[in-house]
Amino acid sequence: MKQTLQLKLGQHLTMTPQLQQAIRLLQLSTLDLQQEIQEALDSNMMLEPTDDDAPTIDDASQPANDPVEKGGDLGEANDINGEEINSTGSQTEIPDELPVDTSWEDVYDNVQVSTSTLPVSEQSDFEFQRPISQTLRQHLLSQIEMERFSDQDSAIAVAIVDSINDHGYLSSSISDIHQGLLSQLEDLEFDEVEAVLHRVQNFDPSGVGAVDLVDCLLIQLNNLPDETPWKQEACSLVSDSLEHLAAQNQMRLKRDLGLSDEDLALVVSLIRSLDPRPGTRIENSDSQYVTPDVFVTKKNGSWRVSLNPDTAPKLRVNPFYSGLIKRADNSADNTCMKNHLQEAKWFLKSLQSRSETVLKVANCIVEHQFEFLESGPIAMKPLVLREIAEVVEMHESTISRVTTQKYMHTPNGIFEFKYFFSSHVSTEAGGECSSIAIRAFIQELIESENIAKPLSDNKISALLKSKGINVARRTIAKYREVMSIPPSNQRKRVL
DSSP: OOOOOOOOOOOOOOOOHHHHHHHHHHTOOHHHHHHHHHHHHHHOTTEEEOSTTSOOTGGGGSOTTOTTTTTSOHHHHHHHHHHHHHHHOTTOSOOSSOOTTOOHHHHHTTOOOOGGGSOHHHHHHHHSOOOOOOOHHHHHHHHHHHSOOOHHHHHHHHHHHHTBOTTSBBSSOHHHHHHHHTTTSTTOOHHHHHHHHHHHTTSSSTTTTBSSHHHHHHHHHHTSOTTSTTHHHHHHHHHHOHHHHHTTOHHHHHHHHTOOHHHHHHHHHHHHTSOSOGGGGSOOOOOOOOOOSEEEEEETTEEEEEEOTTSSOOEEEOHHHHHTTTOOOOOHHHHHHHHHHHHHHHHHHHHHHHHHHHHHHHHHHHHHSHHHHHHOGGGOOOBOHHHHHHHHTOOHHHHHHHTTTOEEEETTEEEEGGGGOBOEEEBTTSOEEEHHHHHHHHHHHHHTSBTTBOOOHHHHHHHHHHTTBOOOHHHHHHHHHHTTOOOHHHHOOOO
């Protein structure tokens, strides 16, 4: 086999580093973009923020918190601060004895701590402190520590708490808990586990540690004051006729309890005031805040889109370091600065391209869905990525990256760009109706229905067809499940 050399000409697409960086920045969310910008500021000497708080080039050589430049050495600064504190507060020194006819509150009631006199680190902790989230298990363990448990009962209580799920129910039976503790506690009786369980069931939130729903509701009812109206009747209903209440069997409930319609309604109202999932009261998740990328406002009768200036800080090339690149030599320092300068220019260009693309796509969405901004979800029009891609003359994959994890602040709320894209259903007039508008119609019909005779999926389909929207019953059921709306038999309420 003879080896030969051949020359061929061809075309292929090459992903340059600049293009890869632009695509990566385009698909980042606001939080990820801010982290990316911070990493670029930390790694590239040529980049610097241009906000008002940024230090100038002249101040860069001097420390920001140098006590010598602010009026003497550190000891003199502390003395000055101490004199200022003594001059502002008249009761900064505690006297040896108070007069007989005065109290502590008379002297120190108006003393306030000023955060300006605290160190910078302590000021930050004082100003930005937030409540610490706590799990249900931690909440219950803290109550065990406050109870007067013996060492053995404390171990039993901890085992019981470990068996409680997030909803507040026991995930293991009492016998299983007893068997699991026998290896740790010798001669442990089953009655001791039950006794500790009853004490745990009195913890906050009320109803925690229940075996099932009936037990959970009974615990909450028993914790109510004895003078609570209809308490005994509610306990009887929960113990003996809870399944009839779930089936809305009003006649059976009236016969079992011997109550009139008005009295039965009061008993059911008391039961509905209870929490079937007490463990969910203790939330462990921190609040997640969404930062919108664009703002949509109405001015002079037209909708306008503007970028959120807080999503990304303004950056620029440091003029001091860029001015040092004047030598034509090939030293390592000069080469490093040139590389950093080129990377900084690419990064700034990619950020500008990202902002322009996001603003362009947002303008197209607002122009297409302006009726949604005027009338709400019912006026939402069907929209696909291809339509926006044709208007802005970009590929659909680029539009998909732009609309992912990007949010728009509108008068109707904050929505992801993806929210405005939906499939469509044909109407009798030859038009189209988006799936979001259909779900809004379904939600409106269900909210206005008679709870004693809720609308079935067939009835909802007929009502939509009367408006010219052809939607099958199966489609109604699918949209209803997406909105977490139960079927008509479960929505029925006669009490």
